Amino acid sequence: MSIALQDDMFTRDVIADPYSYYGRLRDADPVHWNEKYELWVVTRHDDLVWLTRHHELFSSAVFKNDPRLPYPAIDESDLGLYEYVRNYQGDQFIQHDRPDHLEMRKVVHGYFTPKSLEEWRPFVQKAVKHLLDAAEEKGRMDVMRDLATPLPVLVIAEMMGVPEPDRPYIRELAEKLLYIGRGEYDRMTPLTEGMKGMIEYVSPLVDERIANPGDDFISVLASGEKQGVFTRHQVLVNTSLLLLAGHETTINLLCNGTLAFIQHPDQWAKLKKDPAGAARLATEECLRYDSPVKSIQRIASQDVEMRDKVLKKNDRVRWFISSANRDPDMFDQPNRFDITRWPNQHVAFGSGIHHCLGATLARVEGQEVFKALAERFPGFRLDNEALEYQPSITFRSLKSLPIHWH
């Protein structure tokens, strides 16, 4: 069955409310061919889990293996810049398949285990307290600017040993890198500026850690070069990948979660009754209900049958976390925000061998923020009911979230 609705994922309506559009696809045509952008749109929870766990059928080397031009279209004169983007993205470890992916992941995996990250919890708590002290004095805050952005930047920069005065510059570069999931016709210019800026910024840091390794995360990546797993370009690209991935998604978790609590006073009341006890499951529900990442792409490695469709080798396949996490076949009352939901088998971090490396870090930051908000504030109101989202197909990112309390 094909769908005759306006089939564009970048319209204002779909960006503002992805749940209606992808929900309709999930019900009517769960493995859907989008003619406009020439890609498969996969929206059911069980299909997403199956697809991500069959990594041998769906390549993650999307930039290397996709011979087509980027979508939406870019200016022809920017195709040279797109080649730069392809080479840069292609060197990220997440853009590799097995066996290379396993060797690369093994270099960094140990740094991100639940046990290692538990040691970072006191640092996160202190940082949250510090940021909320400052906000409390003012009586209002933009959750994005005053809490959700500085916290993860602080944490990832500390892990990487990035000097404090450089952190605003890192954030500036990160904002340019976010053009990767967007549709602007002229997006290649800011995107490549962000990439080149990152390489330039991290180069001397990597040189230094290769010469004098410490226990910071750049030293871990640099050890991959010594082992012969990474080239120097790969170390540079992956340092900037983790600098970006370590904060952008967490910003969305903190903003979208806070917004969900504002929109559901009954659940806020429940969190307030026992902040320390409720924060863990509440964070899982925030991850499910308004997921930080909306979709991720693969390339079919061979012809694959899914439901009644045949995905041809080299076809683009995009799987939608936003709709899978609202799938009624998986979740009871999926559109309800319920912070006691358990089990909660959401796919906010994907699944399979590429399951998000930083998942535990995001969880720790979410838990500590939601707990602290509930302990310290009676309740929040939006300054402005109109919310605006970044026009990205990849990230569910608010542009700002100004609030006050009463």
Next chain:
Amino acid sequence: MARNLRVRVDHTVCVGNAMCETFAPNVFRLNDNRQSEAVNPAGDSEEKILEAAENCPVSAITVEDADTGEQLFP
């Protein structure tokens, strides 16, 4: 002699990251759903099994002494 271990994988949280299979390949194997199963708790050393459990990104693995019931991980 090595002690007998009881190794369990919680399938409500296992995401099939397969790191356990990398650390203790004779103990853990992915099933048809691509979730991990402890098929042979005596297949690898206790050290390797505990390393696999510690490296599970979603803490799905528990390890016990099968005779005394003492929990060894987490």
